[in-house]
Amino acid sequence: MFFPQTLSPARPGEAAPAAGPSTTAVHGGRRPNPYRAVMEPVVASAPTVFRDTADMLAFVEARRQGQTEAVEYGRYGNPTVRDAERRLAALEGAEDALLLASGMAAITMTLAALVPAGRHVVLMEGVYRRTRQFVAEVLPRLGVAVTVWNRQTPLTEASRPNTALVLAEMPTNPYLRVPDLEALVRTAHGYGALVVVDATFATPINLRPLALGADVVVHSATKYLGGHHDLLAGVVAGASALVEQVRAALGVWGGVCAPPTAALLARGLRTLGLRMAQHNRNGQAAAAFLEGHPAVERVWYPGLPSHPDYRAARRQMSGFGGVVSLAVRGGLQQAARFVDALRIPLLAVSLGGVESLVTLPALASYYNLTPEERRALGIPANLVRLSLGVEDTADLLDDLAQALAVV
Numbered sequence: 001m002f003f004p005q006t007l008s009p010a011r012p013g014e015a016a017p018a019a020g021p022s023t024t025a026v027h028g029g030r031r032p033n034p035y036r037a038v039m040e041p042v043v044a045s046a047p048t049v050f051r052d053t054a055d056m057l058a059f060v061e062a063r064r065q066g067q068t069e070a071v072e073y074g075r076y077g078n079p080t081v082r083d084a085e086r087r088l089a090a091l092e093g094a095e096d097a098l099l100l101a102s103g104m105a106a107i108t109m110t111l112a113a114l115v116p117a118g119r120h121v122v123l124m125e126g127v128y129r130r131t132r133q134f135v136a137e138v139l140p141r142l143g144v145a146v147t148v149w150n151r152q153t154p155l156t157e158a159s160r161p162n163t164a165l166v167l168a169e170m171p172t173n174p175y176l177r178v179p180d181l182e183a184l185v186r187t188a189h190g191y192g193a194l195v196v197v198d199a200t201f202a203t204p205i206n207l208r209p210l211a212l213g214a215d216v217v218v219h220s221a222t223k224y225l226g227g228h229h230d231l232l233a234g235v236v237a238g239a240s241a242l243v244e245q246v247r248a249a250l251g252v253w254g255g256v257c258a259p260p261t262a263a264l265l266a267r268g269l270r271t272l273g274l275r276m277a278q279h280n281r282n283g284q285a286a287a288a289f290l291e292g293h294p295a296v297e298r299v300w301y302p303g304l305p306s307h308p309d310y311r312a313a314r315r316q317m318s319g320f321g322g323v324v325s326l327a328v329r330g331g332l333q334q335a336a337r338f339v340d341a342l343r344i345p346l347l348a349v350s351l352g353g354v355e356s357l358v359t360l361p362a363l364a365s366y367y368n369l370t371p372e373e374r375r376a377l378g379i380p381a382n383l384v385r386l387s388l389g390v391e392d393t394a395d396l397l398d399d400l401a402q403a404l405a406v407v
């Protein structure tokens, strides 16, 4: 069976994909192409060509009647981008998915498209700092009010009668906080708000937010989904009606994904199951090793019982990924010595690729803030974020041990 039905994205009323996550990563959303090519062809054309005006008329009529998803111009869609979207929808168990130019394009477009002016958004504390910046600085200019919810109080206290959307992230960066999504969804749906989850750090292999009741899941595909540090892209997945709203807005705002990037992403997706198994293994092993080391003050990893959200993570996730945050005993100097002594992880700010990366958030992402401002945001100078890649676990543990020995 070359194109198994069970691996097609679920349509309304249709059962979710029956295959396992790795089979879905390799085959899910696959469709026949005119060349009988195993790898989907890359259609790197901005416009679509028509034989004559009769052909163009037939095309626009078929579009009007919803008989084709073909489009006449690359800002409204592209066959290669669509192939990647079908794969992403299958992985998320979503009716549809939309691919965009970056993770930030996915987040900003979702909020701009789904929240009408005059409404209110609740933002979970600890979400990605550029998401916070967009919500705090841009949404008010679009006539949308915002409240930050710190999880210490009930969600209802951060909500208003006109709350349209709750935006959560799980796990968060850099402390890998994991809210109770089902409880969050129950409350938010109780007053008619949509729930959007940024699941970049989890991937659909470790967490399926839609199956837990979320309305929309977004990703920075730049991270694990692409997986090779060689592309920028973003994903929005959910019910067709919602994704269609975001797609229509994207055609106007214009932050689309280029076809060659979509092809790179679709190639990366095929090994997502394999890669995540090794990321999960390396993350868990590194976290356990670091937690027991005398040169380490504290470790944050949702797969460790010491993590504040361990139980919520265990209940909702099937693995905890490759990102581990740690405070090195001492200050910036000790943390820097550890980072500089590492031989395998590269010093770079991203995460989720096959190469292990390491960063010092106080230097890399929060450098422009004063030490007091950083402390207020919970970013101490001795904080290190590791993104464990897919190298051999024993090599990574040896490397961590020798680097901590010089601290």
Ligand SMILES: Cc1ncc(COP(=O)(O)O)c(C=O)c1O
Binding pocket: 102, 103, 104, 105, 128, 169, 173, 198, 200, 201, 219, 220, 221, 222, 223, 232, 233, 234
């Ligand atoms: C959780 C999370 N969401 C979104 C983004 C933004 O993604 P991109 O860099 O692809 O725009 C990032 C980037 O670091 C992130 O960590």
